[in-house]
Structure formats: structure tokens, C-alpha cells
Amino acid sequence: MSLVVQDLIVEIDGRRVIDGVSFEVPDGARLGLIGESGSGKSVTALAILGLLPDGATANGSIRWDGTELIGMPDRELARFRGDDIGIVFQEPRTALNPIRTVGRQISESVRIHTGIGKREARQRAIEEAARVHLPDPETIVDKYPHQLSGGQRQRVAIAMALACRPRLLIADEPTTALDVTIQAEVLSLLLSLVEEHGMSLMFITHDLAVLAQVATYGVVLEDGRVIEHAPVSTLLTAPASPITQGLLRDATATLWRPEGGDA
């Protein structure tokens, strides 16, 4: 169940935002996609799911388990989404539907792909809520998103993405909108679930320090092109491109603040 992206080209309104990106996520691998904002990380993720905004066209090849996804009719693509490939978005405040209960949203993909009934779905939602360590799963599934904290909402989003046990999880900056202590909790939760199910992970971030915690292999994007790809340890110790060096400087600046420096 590997994902192979080859010479991906995405044009939005005639402007080329992804320009020949190639990478591979083998079964069980943890790949990091890193770059500054606007480098095309999120667009790549949306292209894999076939959910590019209108006015956008994708060319090249995206193969999931040998099946070509580019050019596949939307109805057929929908069978892969959620079931084979799950995604967690960046902003937990907007990633949940404000007028549906948390439980219904967690079990949504399970209901779509397996057609289980309402009562069963609720039971499943409670189990999934417990897996992502939401407090009091029995009552939280009947709550609405605005009654939850940011960290809790991101846990719900993770539960939604994992409810069908996808083979590949795409995490699009899932911790960027959270404060630092919650970030660490959500990251370790994500990692433990990925490991538990042996699924592949494609983690998108602009933060090399975060990448170092989750991924083993990194692909660095800039202006829609891959400018460097290497094991994360190499990126951290011997970054080849100036972009990676810059990202590393930013990361170290947050990790090792000079002692005695003014706060």
C-alpha cells in the first residue's frame, strides 16, 4: 500500500504552483514534507486526495497501491478518501462542522464506507473518542465543537481521520494552531496511533524541530519544487540547500535559546 507521486504538476488559474514534484511513501514509512508557507505542501496533500480547489488542474502521476488517482472520476476517488487515506487539517477551529455533534462527525467516514446504523455508529464514535484520549467519551460525543477546547477539537479531527483505519494518514500542520504543551501531547498521540496500526504517515510542517520528532525521511519544498530530500538526520546535521539551512536556523532558534539572553 504505497503512495508514489511522480512529476506532479498543479496549475491554479494558469499559475503553476506545483512544478514536477516526485516522492514516495512506502508502506509503513513516515515521510515529512517541509517548506515555508506558500511552497506547495498543502496543495500537494489536496492533489493526492483529488480535492484541489476549482480552477486547479493536476498532471503527472499519483499512484496509490498501483492505482492511478489522477484523472479518476470523483465518485471512485470518494471510495479511497477516509477509507484508505485519512487527513488531519491544520486549523481545529474550522475543521469541525459547528452544527453537528462531535460523535456524528467522528463516525461519519465509518458510516459512509461500511454503512453501519445510527446506534452502532454512536458506539463506534465513543470507542474512537476513547482511543484519542478525549475525556469522558460517553458524554463528549453528544457535544458540539464550540464546547471543546482547541486541543480536544484536534483530537476529534484525528479520531475522524483514523476512524476507518486508513493505510495512510496525511497530517497537514496538525499542531501549528495549538499552544506548545498541547502540541507535544497531540504529536505523541498521533505517533502512537500511527505506530499501533502500522500505517504510513505523511506529515506536513514548516518546522524542522517538529519534523525531527515524527518523520524519518524529509522532502523539502520551495516554490512547488523539491529542492532537497534526505533522511531527517541528514537534514538536521548536514543541510545541503540554503532553504533547509534557514529552516534549521529557525528550528534551533526555538529549541536552543542562548542562555542569559534577554527574554
Added chain:
Amino acid sequence: MPRWLRLIWSSATGRFGLIAVVLIALIALVSLFWTPFNPLEADVRGRWAAPSWPHLLGTDGTGRDILSLIMAGARTTVFVSVGAGVVATIVGIALAALGALTFRWMRETIAVLVDILIAFPVLIIAMMISSVWGGSLWVVIWAVGIGFGVNIARVTRPELRRVQQSDFVLAGRASGLTASQNLMRHLLPNVAPVFIVQLSWSMAVAVLAEAGLSYLGFGASITEPSWGILLSDLQRYISIHPLSVIWPGLAITITVLGLNLLGDSLREATDPTLQHRRAEVHTPAVVA
């Protein structure tokens, strides 16, 4: 009692709106089988009777029983209001959906079309329709339905567009919903609060428009009992028989107010964040 009904009942305005609307509908239903007097039967000797037994609300200048006229007029009101509501919903949702969810040139065309249509007052639309098909209640229904459908589209379209661009709609598609399933589960329910208020307002204005258009001769014919016709009949004698003109006026006011208040509380019932604000005082905060 379903949740939304309980929520409407829990506020005083919602209770009033619900009771008023249900009451008018019931009166219209009863008038199909029974009214105290035949609403069209004139009685020259009983002209301008004061409110008393057996004419509880008095009689008009031809001796017709005003209570019976109002009961029978409720039929017209419900018919026009519901009819215009259905037409406005279809026109409004169709235009909003085409203008928000399709490809670009279609969206832009619809936006321009809505802007053009909005320039036509309901009265002009009514005159255009009635010049072709003649005056009837259907003219009122189509004119108000189209006029306010365009209005609904104008307000709902940007809202639909905003919701469509939010992450949870993308997340719904990412969970495997097809585009049409996503529309029913995530998009339309999220514009419902805005839509409901617009719709209830349109239905309320339809009541007023029926009165106005019937008054001008585009709506109900003289043999159909209508609050608008009754009001325009009686207001000519307002200086001589001021009491009689109150009744159709009161009936119109209660219906319009009831529809508006019901719409408002329905909106609150469909938006969980509004209920939360009301209940916030005794909801403990949950910490991650």
C-alpha cells in the same frame, strides 16, 4: 417533544410565534367546514352592527359577518403565504446553489442576474404576470415568490460560498462524502439559520403583499374573502366605523409578527452556538 420544538417553546417570543402561526392555520382549516355565517351573504338590515351576539366582531357595510370574513380570509392568507414560501424557497435555493457551487462563469452570471432581478419591485413583477394571466391569487404567489426568492438568493449565496470554503466541508469530502452528500450534510444545514429567517420574513411579507396587491386588483377577486380586500373596504369608513377596521388589521399584524418571531426562534433552535450562549451560565468549562 423533539428538541427543536422544545427550544422554540422555551422562549416567550418563540411560544407566541408558534401559537399565532398554528392558530391561523387552524382557523383557515376550520373555515373550510364551518364559519358562524356565510361570509359572502349580505344582510342590508344588519349593516354596521356593533360587536355583539350573534355578530361577535360586528358586520360591514353590506351586513356581512366580519368574523366569518376573517376566518375565510385566513384561508387566502395561508394559501398565499405557504405558496409564496415554497416558490421563494425553490427560486432562492436554486439561484444560491448555482451562484455559489458551480464553475466560475456560471457563478458570475448568476450573481449579475440576481443583481438585475433585485432591481424589479414585487409590484412590477405582479403587474407583468397579471398582464399575461390576469389577476388571481396565483399572481401574488408567483410575484412574491420570485421577488423574495431572489432576495433569499442574494443573502444565502455568499453565506453558502463562505461555508463551502471552510475546512469542515473539505474534511467531509476527505471522509469520502460525494459532492451531493456533502451538500446535504454539511453545506445546506449550515446556511439554514440565515435561510430560515429570510424565508419567514418572505412569508410574512407575502401576507402584506397579498393585502396590497388585492387592494390594487392584482390579487384575490372580489368574491374571494381576503384580509387585504376587507381592510381596503373597511378603511374607507374609518371615520364613521373605526372599530370594524381594527379586526382585519389585527389579524394581519398577528400573522406577520407570529411568522417573524417563529422564524427568529427557529434560527436559534438550529444554531447550537446560540443555545450555548444562553446556557453558558451553568455549563462548566471543560479543560483538555
